[in-house]
Amino acid sequence: MSAAKKTHNTEDFLQMYRQMARIRTFEDNANQLYLSAKMPGLTHMYSGEEAVAVGICEALRMTDKITSTHRGHGHCVAKGADFKEMFCELLGKEEGYCRGKGGSMHIADQSNGNLGANAIVGGSMGIATGSAFTAKMLGKDDVTVCFFGDGATAQGLMYEVMNMAALWSLPVIYACENNGYSEYTRTEEIAAGSILGRAQAFGIEAHQVDGQDVLAVNALTEKLVDRCRKGEGPFFMELMTYRYHGHHVGDINREYYRSKQEERDWKENRDPIIRFRSWLVAEGIATEAELDSLNADIRADASAAVEYALQAKYPDVSEVDMHVYAA
Amino acid sequence: MSAAKKTHNTEDFLQMYRQMARIRTFEDNANQLYLSAKMPGLTHMYSGEEAVAVGICEALRMTDKITSTHRGHGHCVAKGADFKEMFCELLGKEEGYCRGKGGSMHIADQSNGNLGANAIVGGSMGIATGSAFTAKMLGKDDVTVCFFGDGATAQGLMYEVMNMAALWSLPVIYACENNGYSEYTRTEEIAAGSILGRAQAFGIEAHQVDGQDVLAVNALTEKLVDRCRKGEGPFFMELMTYRYHGHHVGDINREYYRSKQEERDWKENRDPIIRFRSWLVAEGIATEAELDSLNADIRADASAAVEYALQAKYPDVSEVDMHVYAA
């Protein structure tokens, strides 16, 4: 575990732990909703990648913006969303963040600066860059983080907007969550050359970081966010991570594209929550008991939110043609 | 002038000279047709960049393919096209390469392996890569050269197809004609980082070459084509060159984006035809008189073709809905 910044106090560390645990718990519940056929459609689990979203979002202010992906629950929680509105959204209920109209793949939480998940791989890269454009044009010092997967690096849009971000020194950080796979294909098979090198070729400073180490992610992000605020952006981060579940909840038989051994190895030896927990205990920041009780609270919170969402009402059919156009 | 390959004989050298002179002459006539309001629409002159098209195409076989651009007359001539069908096409006549349906921006000459000009900047990058895909799949050793401008490097499509070409070792050469401008904008203003570096980041070997030196261009291309045939592709070339005319024939007042001094400097000191001519004479390959007579022949040839095209008939109106669908 890399050294923590001196500026962090106990509450900062516990917050990181809490947020990672909240994501894991959220996903366990979402998966359960799927398995028990209570959730409409499919969804993509973030479990295993928690240190990425949390390490980054804990370095951001509420007014900073993020754009998210099809695998977006983690980003949403990390940027400050509530369980209740999230579960309501996943179940298509009126009290969801998007009144049930978006669902898992479009969950957005504008009040906390989450400009939304996106079901087009790479589709949010322009949006994130545009958000940074706004900040620069209006003279705000907000930073935007663009989350995307290794698979999304194949989309040409990324190179178009990185070029402009570099030419115009925009305050945007491109955060590539390299979890080794896009759907059922290994990254090596779809990415020639070097992902970092591609960003660098556009004159963008690029860093690779262990995405299972929340402190390392957080420390790097803090530095880059700070420099973005001073007009030194854009930056590029490649975060090496892993998804525990299948591509989506229905992707159960995975052996044809990755081994159980590989999955076990990441879960047992590189889990971001387990690692951080040991560190917290070893450093005397929290006791096992304190962390257990924190976990229990989160679980109770999640259960209550799930219960609430299951009972909550669907939007009225009259809503179907509301929000096509803004007034 | 770089050293010529030993394999070249006098006829090869004269052919390069002839082809460059033919392009220049073609463009002078096309410009004249525009100025005298005899040509429909606008067109983009290749004058100044002749060594690029000729240096490259003289390293190709007839069965090798090229894709071309909005500034495509040079590529078309260099790949073996005839003046008559070209001028007919520029004037929208039935005997044009495309029966008048394509015009300057879509001129194609399939019989010589020219898959066509393209009016979408960057639009042919997929086509060129696909042509290389065909060669590989069908086990042919044809090579495809994709011509495009510096401005086209901003299009995301380029990175998408370079990635696949690299992953699949396709026999394609990406030839970036860097003439310093895209329309009315300098390359520095639209390209962050390094153009060569971008190709390299995708694992593609990339070379910069003086695009005003036909022998240098030809020598490099021969080497790369050879390696492509052996399965070592793809490659990337950045050819440093200059367009003498405006972006298109109507772009007359250019001083707001580039100086007359700059134009004069390229024309007087770096003209590819003048340079090569001096070299031919100095090396004793041809005399001034021989080259003059060669030029005179070309001019006569062009005049005759222009005359022919001006008299030629337009396609019959019944052709308007022919060729929408192939039989």
Place this chain on the structure above:
Amino acid sequence: MRKITLSQAVNEALAEEMRRDPTVFIIGEDVAEAGTPFKVLSGLVEEFGTQRVVDTPIAEPGFMGIAVGAAMTGTRPVVDLMFGDFLFLVMDQLCNQAAKTHYMSGGKLNVPLVLRTNMGATRRSAAQHSQSLHALVAHVPGLKIAMPSSAYEAKGLMKTAIRDNNPVVIFEDKLMYNDKAGVPEEEYLIPFGQANVLQEGVDITLIGTSSMVQVCQAAAEVLAKEGISAEVIDPRTIVPLDEETLLKSAKKTSRVIIVDEGHQSYGVTGEIASRINEKAFYHLDAPVLRLGAMDVPVPFSPALEDITVPTPERVADQARRLVRGELIHAA
């Protein structure tokens, strides 16, 4: 006759054509080992290898462009576009390049490619994975558009598409992949531009595309019980469109409803309705009616999504009112 699923039918069509013609290949995301997320292509890579069942990076414009160039130079690519919604990403290569190349070259270059993709809502996949965008490509000259309505249709139309010398876009309804239909063992092709009259009738014509054919059939059954005899027609391809068969039916029944899962406005229903109105006007007893999907992005919530698409009930309801003459708009 044996029954197989639409998914199997497509798989068979591809396998047969790939065996017949070594220049046919498949290109797209996760088409090889994974056989696509819908598993439609399972087994093909084992038979034809990764040179002809080509997995790509997630770069739709890129592999679409590669397919165009490959098609221009002697192969017959079948492009696999995972969701119809991604058409928006490939429009330039499809509509500015593939569709126009034959024409722009004065007939010298051909682009014989098939773009296989899908359509259809009510799968709880929300606004970017549920669209039925066939009207967009139908507007672009140079493309042919096929819309299979069953496993039988899917196989026959796919084989014809692969042999066609033009770019063909073929839309499979993603909710029908597991629907079975009788499909002969023997080879057959379904020609483009020949509508299929699934059921003859005299009171009203129901024209449906893709899964809306089933919706029309279900409506026809309900109507039959009420003594209303509906003719059900599947145009099969909307470009080329078999105007003749549609007009003949319209003139016979004098009442027509067109049902399509694309957004209603500026879409398929308007075109077909206009042609019938224009050319069978004096035979019509009532205005041609249209039922498309609502003009809203597809909502995620099941409570909303289900009401955005035409249903047998709504078709039957409109048909009833047409037949009863209830649809005269107030002046």
Place this chain on the structure above:
Amino acid sequence: MRKITLSQAVNEALAEEMRRDPTVFIIGEDVAEAGTPFKVLSGLVEEFGTQRVVDTPIAEPGFMGIAVGAAMTGTRPVVDLMFGDFLFLVMDQLCNQAAKTHYMSGGKLNVPLVLRTNMGATRRSAAQHSQSLHALVAHVPGLKIAMPSSAYEAKGLMKTAIRDNNPVVIFEDKLMYNDKAGVPEEEYLIPFGQANVLQEGVDITLIGTSSMVQVCQAAAEVLAKEGISAEVIDPRTIVPLDEETLLKSAKKTSRVIIVDEGHQSYGVTGEIASRINEKAFYHLDAPVLRLGAMDVPVPFSPALEDITVPTPERVADQARRLVRGELIHAA
């Protein structure tokens, strides 16, 4: 009233709105010093600087995406798309992102942007620089589509577009940039969804979009000399569409022709014709006719290009035959 060109009118609209609202900015290729190839934006960079008149690399999907994100976060971008044909490149960002964001977010996010582009053939620019693609975007819910038919319209519609809280696509006819019309010095806006009746008439209604309004007016003049009184209507915006005005006229004249420069099939004429047929059916004396551009890629050769688009002669000819009852298709 002073007369200015369409080009100047657009320029004024942009300048006025940029003065009024500091969050409005322009983004596109060669928009700053060059003022676009059509010189429509000349002078704006001098007044507003390169921070608000932003030159981009040739990356249409990229700057379209940037505009979407900028619009979502508090600015009002005016995207300059040099040719309407390049719409095919920005469809994903425009149709999957901009058009759907407000809906998908349950009304929480807005995308107030304007996409300025053009349309129109007969400029000898061939198949990739001559298309009129407004029907495509009109099919996508969430977008509004404006089609100015004169300098006056262009200014008023542009100002309304910039103030609208939704993505608006505005198509200028590139052959009309130098056409002059009376444009008041005082500020005015033209509301969306209100058609303009340019000329009243009783025998036939001619509905035209963009430059086809002039074509309809020219046809009306010819017809007037023959004693046929034509009503000429400009819908101004095709989304939202002012059905009421169109229906009122159709019911009055009982004969309608719709003229549009997009390809005829699966386009704008079919939608408008269908709505009129559906809702004014019992008032019509003849089928609603349509005149769109031919269903062919736009050919380069002047000999061919000119016959692909509707002309006053063809409109007048069709109108004459409608009025004389010559257009009854054989049974």
